[in-house]
Amino acid sequence: MSRRTIIPFGPQHPVLPEPIHLDLVMEDEKVVEAIPSIGFIHRGLEKMAEKKDFQEMAYIAERICGICSFIHSMGYCQAIEAVLRLEIPRRAEFLRVIWGEMSRIHSHLLWLGLTADAFGFESLFMHTWRLREKLLDLIEETSGGRVIFGVCKVGGVRRDVDAEALDRLLAALADLEADCREIAAVFARDASVQRRLSGIGVLPKEEALRLGAVGPTLRGSGVPSDSRRLGYAAYDALDWAPVTEEAGDCRARCLVRMREIAQSFDLIRQAVAKIPEGPVSAKVVGAPRGEYFARLEQPRGEVVYYVKGNGTKHLERFRVRTPTFANLPPLLKILQGCELPDVPIIVLTIDPCISCAER
Amino acid sequence: MMIETQPLEPLDRAALPARVAALAKEGWRLVQICCSCRDAYEVTYSFDREGRFLNLRIGFSKEDPALPSITESYFGAFAYENEMQDLFGLRLDGLKLNFHGNFYRLAKKNPFLDPPAAGSPGASPAASPSAPSAEGAPRAAPDPRPT
Numbered sequence: 001m002s003r004r005t006i007i008p009f010g011p012q013h014p015v016l017p018e019p020i021h022l023d024l025v026m027e028d029e030k031v032v033e034a035i036p037s038i039g040f041i042h043r044g045l046e047k048m049a050e051k052k053d054f055q056e057m058a059y060i061a062e063r064i065c066g067i068c069s070f071i072h073s074m075g076y077c078q079a080i081e082a083v084l085r086l087e088i089p090r091r092a093e094f095l096r097v098i099w100g101e102m103s104r105i106h107s108h109l110l111w112l113g114l115t116a117d118a119f120g121f122e123s124l125f126m127h128t129w130r131l132r133e134k135l136l137d138l139i140e141e142t143s144g145g146r147v148i149f150g151v152c153k154v155g156g157v158r159r160d161v162d163a164e165a166l167d168r169l170l171a172a173l174a175d176l177e178a179d180c181r182e183i184a185a186v187f188a189r190d191a192s193v194q195r196r197l198s199g200i201g202v203l204p205k206e207e208a209l210r211l212g213a214v215g216p217t218l219r220g221s222g223v224p225s226d227s228r229r230l231g232y233a234a235y236d237a238l239d240w241a242p243v244t245e246e247a248g249d250c251r252a253r254c255l256v257r258m259r260e261i262a263q264s265f266d267l268i269r270q271a272v273a274k275i276p277e278g279p280v281s282a283k284v285v286g287a288p289r290g291e292y293f294a295r296l297e298q299p300r301g302e303v304v305y306y307v308k309g310n311g312t313k314h315l316e317r318f319r320v321r322t323p324t325f326a327n328l329p330p331l332l333k334i335l336q337g338c339e340l341p342d343v344p345i346i347v348l349t350i351d352p353c354i355s356c357a358e359r
Numbered sequence: 360m361m362i363e364t365q366p367l368e369p370l371d372r373a374a375l376p377a378r379v380a381a382l383a384k385e386g387w388r389l390v391q392i393c394c395s396c397r398d399a400y401e402v403t404y405s406f407d408r409e410g411r412f413l414n415l416r417i418g419f420s421k422e423d424p425a426l427p428s429i430t431e432s433y434f435g436a437f438a439y440e441n442e443m444q445d446l447f448g449l450r451l452d453g454l455k456l457n458f459h460g461n462f463y464r465l466a467k468k469n470p471f472l473d474p475p476a477a478g479s480p481g482a483s484p485a486a487s488p489s490a491p492s493a494e495g496a497p498r499a500a501p502d503p504r505p506t
Contacts, residue, residue, distance in 0.1 A: 293412070317395040328438050
């Protein structure tokens with residue numbers, strides 16, 4: 001047996017925008033075991049719910065993460081609305097879907113850019129982020145915010161988007177979709193990208209399920225699991241199916257995200273075509289008493305919002321299980337047996353969001 | 360408005376490992392573990408199989424903050440169990456990847472356990488070799504390497 005050494009990876013590393021540390025137990029160039037260490041920026045936001053008004057918490061929930069911000073506030077609001085048995089207007093549910101899918105495109109474009117940067121394809125990185133910038137402009141035009149949307153509230157949404165703005169949105173998204181098809185072809189067919197991603201970090205289907213993987217990490221291993229199938233918000237009115245890839249490697253996870261971008265454009269088109277007229281918020285009466293687990297699909301995977309209320313304006317318990325937290329054990333599995341130079345790209349392909357994990 | 364059916368199955372602590380092993384065998388995916396603590400501990404284990412959602416709930420006194428680990432059946436549970444250990448001062452018996460209270464770098468021991476239970480790791484800072492020297496003050500970095 002070769003001599004074993006431990007190489008520290010992170011918390012500061014060129015591919016890591018946020019701090020996570022791994023102790024890589026090595027035999028020559030091969031990783032035998034990876035031991036994670038997180039908790040560098042744990043904020044305790046869950047505890048804050050015990051001191052904040054349950055309606056104000058929607059804005060704090062949105063600040064759990066700067067990428068999937070809108071879906072965080074949406075998940076929190078859905079959980080509270082379920083406990084209150086509060087029926088929100090159908091138009092608000094469609095608007096939530098439109099903003100949720102714009103968040104997904106923005107998050108996936110951000111990830112694709114970071115990945116291109118990690119394997120040294122600088123022009124692809126800049127091109128991807130240029131497209132993301134266009135989408136952020138559209139998010140700003142419809143919601144008023146670029147990173148923190150601030151539109152979701154308990155009972156619906158804070159602002160409406162009129163028919164003219166929705167038409168402008170569709171026209172702009174059509175241009176953006178054409179641009180995204182160009183970069184999709186590069187990610188799918190470019191020889192250097194394929195060599196860097198294919199056959200690396202393989203997560204078999206059974207392991208993915210056993211270790212609790214979620215999102216593109218799970219779907220890249222061939223499991224058609226997507227919380228949007230539960231039919232929350234207006235997803236029950238839209239025609240779609242989860243995107244899956246069978247290979248389970250880094251390329252499969254990349255292709256799932258690439259195809260999900262195309263799917264999100266389609267979902268937005270469907271939502272705009274079917275959105276009904278009407279109010280966008282309902283009056284909130286009383287305070288939550290009871291408990292509920294709301295499950296939603298963030299760009300990185302399933303997120304679980306648990307709220308427990310005791311009839312006062314302060315929640316008794318608020319808990320968020322973020323997708324990165326669930327994808328940590330599968331990451332340790334896929335790192336086993338890989339070569340040291342592949343570690344950064346494998347870590348990136350679970351799209352780690354430490355801000356979410358350290359809520 | 361979509362409200363998911365969420366069955367809740369009360370369970371005794373001692374019966375947990377066997378029940379969880381049976382769920383693992385049936386192909387259920389571990390979704391999350393949630394701990395809460397007011398007058399007593401309440402730990403909820405959530406599972407999913409093809410969209411079906413199932414919860415197991417265990418309640419026990421603050422005087423006896425111990426739980427059997429389920430990492431034998433679901434290795435991925437180590438993250439949730441270390442989190443409960445750090446935030447709520449629970450002791451997880453049989454935890455396969457144990458950070459011994461150093462999974463999170465916290466300024467305060469067991470911050471979600473308020474007030475700390477008698478006998479829990481958070482009750483007395485002196486009980487742990489990696490405890491902070493004083494709240495807010497710099498402390499010696501503990502060895503985060505688990506066993």
